[in-house]
Amino acid sequence: MITDILGREITVTTPPQRIVSLVPSLTEYLCSIGVGDRLVGVTDFCTEPAEVVAHIPKVGGTKNPQREQIRELHPDLILAAKEENRKQDVQWFEQANLPVFVTDICRVDDAISQLAQVAGLVEAEQQATPLLNTIQQHLTALQQELLDRPKRRFLAFIWRDPWMVVGGDTYVHDLLTRCGGENLALHFEGRYPRAPLDAFLAYDPDVIFLPDEPYVFTASDLAAFAPFTTVPAVQSSRVHLCDGKLLTWYGPRMIEAFAFCQHIFAET
16 A cells, blocks of 8 residues: 555555556656556656657547546556546546556655655656655756756747736746746736736746747747837847656756756846
8 A cells, every 4th residue: 555645545556566646747757767568558648758658558648538448458557647647537436446556746856756656656766766865866966957047938838819928836837947948827816817918028037938838839929029129128038949758847857957957047
């Protein structure tokens, strides 16, 4: 019997040999610590590592998993995330007597601790420890480097029509603030505030992030910002199209994410 971050007790075969991952970043993480061969099902959005997931059955999206298909795979462990998966799907799997382990990662420290917990769950602590230690070392060094640097005001958009940004109590918020940013979205209510574009830009961000997920921002979206010539990010060409996985996927790419975000803020 083990307990997940939500306090749910589940019984898992030790070690689990048939894993379904409903979380793209956890799929990549499992592969990085050497247990990708135990994956028997992943979501349509589990795209990395491409050479591995190409050969694993797809079980639908993160919000609409094919429940019966998953049950027929006879998993001895399903990995889910509170942020990405629906409560009703987790409850359905529970009622079907399928063990579902739920993560809830809202901060960088959550990522490190819960990735360690997942590694323990699949009995891959030895493989995971070097990666997690390296992530922690890079984070510690980053914090030291930023002690005397001014914070850079930012907005990280995740949608348009309506315009939405990343707010507080989210992994992306914590990642970007730990890397030297000040999130202007905190002037608005909610974890993912929505407002007209001019309302967001009225706070004069120094940096704007336009990731390619969940909404796929492209060069054509830059035109929406062009009229706001007095906004510092627009004035200095700091409206950045970027890889959404760097901002939202926790696991092996966290080290690259630290370096990328620090670089963006440092050059402002």
